[in-house]
Amino acid sequence: MEWASQLCENRGLGSKMTDSKYFTTTKKGEIFELKAELNSDKKEKKKEAVKKVIASMTVGKDVSALFPDVVNCMQTDNLELKKLVYLYLMNYAKSQPDMAIMAVNTFVKDCEDPNPLIRALAVRTMGCIRVDKITEYLCEPLRKCLKDEDPYVRKTAAVCVAKLHDINAQLVEDQGFLDTLKDLISDSNPMVVANAVAALSEIAESHPNSNLLDLNPQTINKLLTALNECTEWGQIFILDCLANYTPRDDRESQSICERVTPRLSHANSAVVLSAVKVLMKFMEMLPKDLDYYGTLLKKLAPPLVTLLSAEPELQYVALRNINLIVQKRPEILKHEMKVFFVKYNDPIYVKLEKLDIMIRLASQANIAQVLAELKEYATEVDVDFVRKAVRAIGRCAIKVEQSAERCVSTLLDLIQTKVNYVVQEAIVVIKDIFRKYPNKYESVIATLCENLDSLDEPEARAAMIWIVGEYAERIDNADELLESFLEGFHDESTQVQLQLLTAIVKLFLKKPTETQELVQQVLSLATQDSDNPDLRDRGYIYWRLLSTDPVAAKEVVLAEKPLISEETDLIEPTLLEELICHIGTLASVYHKPPSAFVEGSRGVQHKRLPARAGSGESAEIPDIGQSGPSEAPFAVIPSQGDLLGDLLNLDLAPPTATVPSVQPAMPMGAMDLLGGGLDSLMGDESDTPSVSHRTEVQSPQPSSDYSERELGDIGGIPSMGASLGAAPAVMPAVLGGASAVGGGLGDLFDLGGGVGMPTGSYIAPKIMLLPAMKAKGLEVSGTFARRSGVIQMDLSLTNKAMSVMTDFAIQFNRNSFGLAPAGPLQILTPLSPNQTIDISLPLSTSGPVMKMEPLNNLQVAVKNNIDVFYFSCQYPLSLLFVEDGKMERQVFLATWKDIPNENETQFQIKDIHLNSDVAGNKLQGSNIFTIAKRTVDGQDMLYQSIKLANGIWVLAEMCVQTGNPNYTLSIKCRASEVSQFVYQCYELVLKN
């Protein structure tokens, strides 16, 4: 440091120490004075004046009026003055384009200067002046500079191409600068290579389909060579570019990894993280039994740990990334728990992130240590941190069964501290522990009840009420406790009200004699005095249940709840894969895909991990589920998450991350349905999503609170989900059956078999959707059709009752593709007894989306003056095949390659006696477009594309062998679960 201060002294001799005076001039007539000074003959005075102008500019004053005077100072030998004028120009040229032209000559001249520093300065500055007229003049000098003998000029010119592209992309292409830029990748100077790579990567980002960064083994080799020689920043550019490459095979992948690993020892954390990104990505392709794979895993841990000794801001970035890496490959850091222990002086953002990772790494082996730490943290000062620590204790209990008892006793100790927010947080997590280990820790209920009065947060109150209701038979004064909450019923939040309602009903079912009055009170509060539809609906349902069939009510309300899962806050696998491809970047810090926070076309491309070469292993299944039972659900989730991610185009899909592992057979759609309707009905069920929402702390996305989620319904009338509630117990079983329609509904309404599968040109005959006996005399039959781009539901309504029916309305529950009525049900005249009316209901695909099981399931509510009726049916997927589904050949080829092989599904279509042309035409009628046809060895291969209304592309290869009535159909789609339904459409279209 000595020499630095010495330098300062030296510099103090000049005029530099007084620069700060420029910041203080605020006189009147300042502009006028400056003008005079700028036009002064004395060089020194001119320079002083320009400095004043720049200072004013910095603090936000408008000094654009001085434009001509400042530009006049540009012609100077003084480099410092020149740079100042350039700075001014960059700021104001846009506002004074005509004047800016004045500067062009100087720029062009400077680009010819013998001094390379001046040439580079000129080309650098010119690129920053975003005025069309100037860019025209820029082309020639830029072309020269790109081939300049001096590397300093070339590296500056390389970046300038990116600048120009940002202003006028067409110009750059027309002038052939992109090719010159590509040539620079082979430049002898490493820094030129690095800047060219950076510029090309940026340009390529805005042309997702162009093959600009034509990465092939040769260029990769060049990049890897430059990697060893260029600056730390250049290394980052190159590594980030390498990460976009997909090696041809595992051998190439390994050789790149070998050459990238030395970067893990770089002092610059960004170099290290970018290297980690390349390795994490390419590792996907290495066979797991390869020795090198193990070596690589071992090599990754130390540098990641070292990142934690960097400055706090970098630690934060590193921790957010480690959070992803731990989810993807928990084995890397499983022995490094200690380094994530929180230090007293860590900034709060580092503390919170460390805590998150600690829980992820918690296992039976280290749980004792982790718990001891968490207990320490729970006594810290920062409220958020303490809360998170308390929740973490609860999560440990759920994750590591052996530790549950200790966790509970730790939580009890914390409750004894009587610190308000600690107590509330503890009660919330204890409720989760009860859900995970029922009938095990109920002895603590008494302690919890002591703290009833101190709870003032809705979540804690709701949790406590749930506990009281759930264990009402063991709490002597449960009725008193619940009654005390009832007094201020209308001041409570919805969450608490719903819980209270359910808890009292549970209490009533358990102790009917003493609590009749109480239950009536709460039901009337909920149904008569509340304007919250959720609450009212739930109240009515309970009321009817209790009044019609108390035994059934007991079965429903006191049904056994599914256990909650242990890993509740995992990032949805497709998103995780994408984020792994973005290690080190903002996306990995936010845990959101770039499209969620980047405007325009940049970053909209979804990056994916490469598939493991050779092996038929299915898409990466995270190895998180170490224990036996939890493995199955993980195998299920990826595909669904995949679909959800693509279908809904959600940034984050919180529910997907939270599927309870105990319900392996329970598919997403059904889960969400539970979340949407059932939960809010069944207070006790609602805990499933509640856990997930609470624990997903790191998700910055605002997530609606579970119980405030809307019922998927039509305002006022009991919801779809609500009606489903009658059969929660049978749900899983029914869903298992292949032909079951709409889960519980099938059972309820006894639909008997599926609905026909009509298609585009071929429209299936109407079938019975709702039998009269189930709907108080209203009979509904119908089918679906797509007619010139419009989706229609053809319905026949028949009145088989004795009285006239009026006031018809129709609503759909949320469904996989957002189908919704595009208008009201057009039945204007009353429907007299025995009359039938046929109508066509146009449908749109812009409704709310929720994944259903099966995918094409649609739940419908029809209302008339008598009541509301529900049925569910399945629509053919071809309904959603849009007319512009013809993909370009090139795009098809690229996309086909791009979609991983495990997304390919093969089907047999049997007994089709059509030749390939006829078949092709037939399919075209249903918007299945044949893009290319190839004939090999008497086999016709048809390549076909389909686009779904929500933008999903489905690619297909149909193989027709002459003389063989069986076609082979391979379907490839990013959302592979649609494949099966697409296949059904093929079959229907071809067979009819």
Added chain:
Amino acid sequence: MIGGLFIYNHKGEVLISRVYRDDIGRNAVDAFRVNVIHARQQVRSPVTNIARTSFFHVKRSNIWLAAVTKQNVNAAMVFEFLYKMCDVMTAYFGKISEENIKNNFVLIYELLDEILDFGYPQNSETGALKTFITQQGIKGQHQTKEEQSQITSQVTGQIGWRREGIKYRRNELFLDVLESVNLLMSPQGQVLSAHVSGRVVMKSYLSGMPECKFGMNDKIVIDKQGKAGTTDDPGKSGKQSIAIDDCTFHQCVRLSKFDSERSISFIPPDGEYELMRYRTTKDIILPFRVIPLVREVGRTKLEVKVVIKSNFKPSLLAQKIEVRIPTPLNTSGVQVICMKGKAKYKASENAIVWKIKRMAGMKESQISAEIELLPTNDKKKWARPPISMNFEVPFAPSGLKVRYLKVFESKLNYSDHDVIKWVRYIGRSGIYETRC
């Protein structure tokens, strides 16, 4: 890439504002001021997203440096760049303060123009920058063509951190092994976590373009040599070597060579720089052990007894020893007795600070204190922050030893023997805490 870079003073006034990208408007400057600098709550993250614009900030004393972007930039790179920016400014004009920034704003703009182009960081090594960003603009004109191309080839070259033609009459180098030893110990004396993070800082005053090779008692190297056939007792060599968990190097070190041969070879920058950083967790010599005893006597009194034991060779002396014993917020008075050094209760810091100038190895010392408390009705328990310790010892707690640093300069007339070399070991306390 980085769209703009702003520097603010503590009041949120802009001192420097340089916009690189068109997507960053003037309002970004205000957005950061309003949402971060003037935010009511403590800053919860160094990365802030305001209206789809991301702000990265670091603070140096009371100066805020903020980088802005609308793209999915490499976040680690942005922070590394901000730190680098601070280093460069410090190298040019000393401490980063409002005054210094205002005094040098023209220089800062010039630097920003050079080290960040369209938001892409460029060569930011001060050694190279100082050859052509001199704030003496006229000089540029008097440079010869050779000088100019020498500058540009250095800035863009493979050895961007060193210029050619350096000459010293006396070729000399200084190596400092600086370690900070971190400990978290339970009240019962169990080591919860301990690690050493060390740095090898080199000051080189060498002529020409010297090739250097650095060697230390790295277990992997020693074991490899042991296998290679020397007759050394493997047990013995194993004892002297240390296991390095991980290390990172200055960009002058050839990483691929380290990866393949584990040898550290480089052409050093001129003057002072950090050659490497490393981390060890095994067989750490913990220079001090703290044994706390806290007893609550009723509701208004605490009795604290702390013993410290030094644990190294008796011939060595530890210096600047300081033990900090936190006291509750409602402390009304403290009485301290210590055998050695001076101890004082500092009400403003809520701690008893016990200072000992020097202490030899294998000794122990004790302090006892009685803390009077004011009765409070505060339900919240006192959090009992850990007892922390500071010290400096003249050895490396990791056990690291420098084995050699060889210098080769083929073109000039000096050999390895002519170079005067100095090595020094300093072990300092990092976060050295014992819970009580």
